[in-house]
Amino acid sequence: MLRIINTGGTFNKRYDPLKGELFVPADNLAVEAALGPLRPGGGVQITGTIYKDSLQMEDADRDRLCGIVAECPESSVVVVHGTDTIDRSAEAIEERLGVRSEKCVVLTGAMVPFSIDRVEATANLASAVTAARLLPPGVYIAMHGLVLPHREIVKNRERGVFERREA
């Protein structure tokens, strides 16, 4: 059984034609659409929460996320998150779970909204879902073909991709 916790972020952004701008909708439509082809395998539940650009996430939001991760019954958890503070949430989750946790948590997101580029968002989510079922307990980030313990991967803000952190 796998739990996907959708917190918003670029992955989910849609265009509002009346306001003429992208926004983070308070729903899971993008995650549902990207996940669709992986659904027949079964055993996936989605929880939506926070629904923010990750730069807007506050401590209370991060607390809530950690609570949902810690308390959900599934041992495999994927978190869809904005890329700008995904590292901070990963750290907070790790701290909350503690060293004896048996959960495998994989955070992921997208540099371009699913509504604009279906391929990047889907590839990242499918990687995260697959990794969350196969990896041992821990907190990981899956982005751009890398699936690594969260401290070993970092967003390169000039290139717009995640990279292995230099030791």
Add this chain to the structure above:
Amino acid sequence: MLRIINTGGTFNKRYDPLKGELFVPADNLAVEAALGPLRPGGGVQITGTIYKDSLQMEDADRDRLCGIVAECPESSVVVVHGTDTIDRSAEAIEERLGVRSEKCVVLTGAMVPFSIDRVEATANLASAVTAARLLPPGVYIAMHGLVLPHREIVKNRERGVFERREA
């Protein structure tokens, strides 16, 4: 390091407007496009071969595929394949590799061409790529959210999805 061997199949089909039909092109454009967002992580090589609907694959084709899998230097291998005979190729590969092989081979494909539905094809390929890096040696099929040893998964031809094989 990961090797993707693209044999064609529905995943790759494109529309020929002059003939008015779908065909399997002798190129890797669909695989390259679906793989694009996973490329920054590095270490992926693509080999194209056969380029057939899997119902048209002959013994000689399957032999060639087994040879490429066995002889490529990478220990993680993904095979993009038509879904109709993916199980036969999986079996042939397993036989060729033998029980002492250290290779992890994951076969995948799509029910709908990438040119028509980017999401399903991308999700399956990303699952396969991720699984090929994380699983122990063996021959697996990754489709529709399942990643299983090839004998434990089967195409349900009425529903059009892959399912866990009933024991």
Add this chain to the structure above:
Amino acid sequence: MLRIINTGGTFNKRYDPLKGELFVPADNLAVEAALGPLRPGGGVQITGTIYKDSLQMEDADRDRLCGIVAECPESSVVVVHGTDTIDRSAEAIEERLGVRSEKCVVLTGAMVPFSIDRVEATANLASAVTAARLLPPGVYIAMHGLVLPHREIVKNRERGVFERREA
């Protein structure tokens, strides 16, 4: 008021994942989707009929089409049609309507299904809809940027585009 008569053809083709082939569905989903953004202007009705690849259209089908065109109350009519026999249907419609008709009929279609390439199908349909409201009575074909009396335009089967017929 404008009537769109959808007869099928490549424009409408969708992929059947169970059979592994494209088919002409007995519905107007592709036409509805391409027409969506032009709907707010109002006054468009869709009639679906025949639903065939135009190479499969028989005399009885063409008779039925001519009857619907002749009897619908609208003076502006768009016919979505397969490109292979669009010229024959245009001729049959012209004959049926007779020289005193006050109807402006514009036939259109697509070289690639809307389900694969939204841009070509939408561009042709929008051209046809716009032309049917602006042109004087007659029978026209709108394809690939040309909107001409049906005898002055021809499908170039080598290039896959419609062209002005050489005098």
Add this chain to the structure above:
Amino acid sequence: MLRIINTGGTFNKRYDPLKGELFVPADNLAVEAALGPLRPGGGVQITGTIYKDSLQMEDADRDRLCGIVAECPESSVVVVHGTDTIDRSAEAIEERLGVRSEKCVVLTGAMVPFSIDRVEATANLASAVTAARLLPPGVYIAMHGLVLPHREIVKNRERGVFERREA
């Protein structure tokens, strides 16, 4: 012969993954892509200029646009424009051309960027291109299935569509 003058606006917006926002690029890629299927008919030239959200257009920009419309050799002109001030530019163009002009100018745009919704942008552009070739001299706006003299059509900012102006 037809001239398309691309001034930017929502039609052209693309996503910048590094900045995490949509921007108006200084190129004509979206117009070229939407126009592609109408190109075989021939006789279309594209001029790109200004490249702004129409709320950012200044008097000098509007002057430049009017100059290009007035001085281009083609009598059929399509202007791709942001929807927020499309009415002001239409008025300025009409004034500049004067009552004896033999030009047919059709302004159009999109409520959603072509990069997000190919259908709306393509439908509007194809309508405008078709209308510019068929209508008598004048200045028109083509949006959402309506093609009307510019004073007879107005953007409904609550509904996000263009409507016939109430007399």
